[in-house]
Amino acid sequence: MSTFIGNIEGRLDEKGRIFVPAVYRKILAETESKRIVMRRDTDNECLMFYPEHVWNEKVEQLRQSLDEWDPEDQLILMQFMADAEYMEMDGQGRILLQKKNLETISAQQDVLFVGMLNRFALWAPEKFAEKRLSQSELAARLRAKMSKK
Numbered sequence: 001m002s003t004f005i006g007n008i009e010g011r012l013d014e015k016g017r018i019f020v021p022a023v024y025r026k027i028l029a030e031t032e033s034k035r036i037v038m039r040r041d042t043d044n045e046c047l048m049f050y051p052e053h054v055w056n057e058k059v060e061q062l063r064q065s066l067d068e069w070d071p072e073d074q075l076i077l078m079q080f081m082a083d084a085e086y087m088e089m090d091g092q093g094r095i096l097l098q099k100k101n102l103e104t105i106s107a108q109q110d111v112l113f114v115g116m117l118n119r120f121a122l123w124a125p126e127k128f129a130e131k132r133l134s135q136s137e138l139a140a141r142l143r144a145k146m147s148k149k
Contacts (some may be wrong), residue, residue, distance in 0.1 A: 002027045004115035009125070012109050016102060017094040021113055024120060025093050027051075038101070039084040044131060045105050046114075047097075047122040049087070054118045097122075 008021040020028070028036065033051035041048050050058065062080065066073035087095045107124045114121045114128065133141065 002030055003117045004120040005117075006115050007128075008113040010111045010113055010122075012097070012102070012107065012111060016097045016099060017090075018097065018111060018122075019092070019094050020089060022093070024113065024115075025089070028089075036087045036089070036095075037084055038087045038095075038097075039080075040101065040104055041121065042080075044121075045124070045127045047101055047105055048116075048119055049122065050119045052086075055084075 004024055004027060006023075008023070010018050010021065012018050028051055031051050031053065033053060035052045037050045037052060037055035039048050039050070059081075062077070066077055068074065089095055105122065105124050106127055107122075110125055112123045112125045112128050114123060
C-alpha cells in the first residue's frame with residue numbers, strides 16, 4: 001500500500017474548497033476509500049484526514065481502551081468524535097471545509113498538505129513552519145527514537 005508523504009501547497013477558493021493533491025487522491029483510490037474523515041488534531045493547529053478504514057481502526061483502538069461506563073471515558077469519546085466529520089470529495093477532487101475548521105488552524109488562502117504515512121494533515125503554512133524542528137533537533141530525536149527499537 002502506498003503512503004502519504006511529502007508536503008504539498010494548496011489554495012482555498014472563496015467557498016472554502018480545496019483540491020486534495022492528485023497523489024493523495026490516487027492513494028485514496030488504491031485503498032478504495034469512498035470517504036475520508038477529517039478531525040481537528042488534539043495537539044497541533046492542523047486538521048487530520050484519514051481514509052475511512054484507517055479512521056475505523058483508530059476508533060476501534062480507542063473504544064477498546066475506554067470503559068463505556070466510566071464518565072471520564074465517555075467524555076473523552078464524545079469530544080474525540082464530536083471533532084470529526086465525514087468528508088466527500090466532489091467530482092473534481094475537492095473537499096469543502098467549514099469556516100470554523102479553517103479558523104481553528106488559522107488558514108487564510110494558502111494551506112499545506114503534509115503526508116503522515118496512513119493519513120495526512122492540513123496546516124496553515126506559517127503554523128507548520130513554527131512547529132518544524134531544526135535539522136539537528138530532528139536528527140537527534142530520530143536517533144533517540146530509532147535506538148529504542
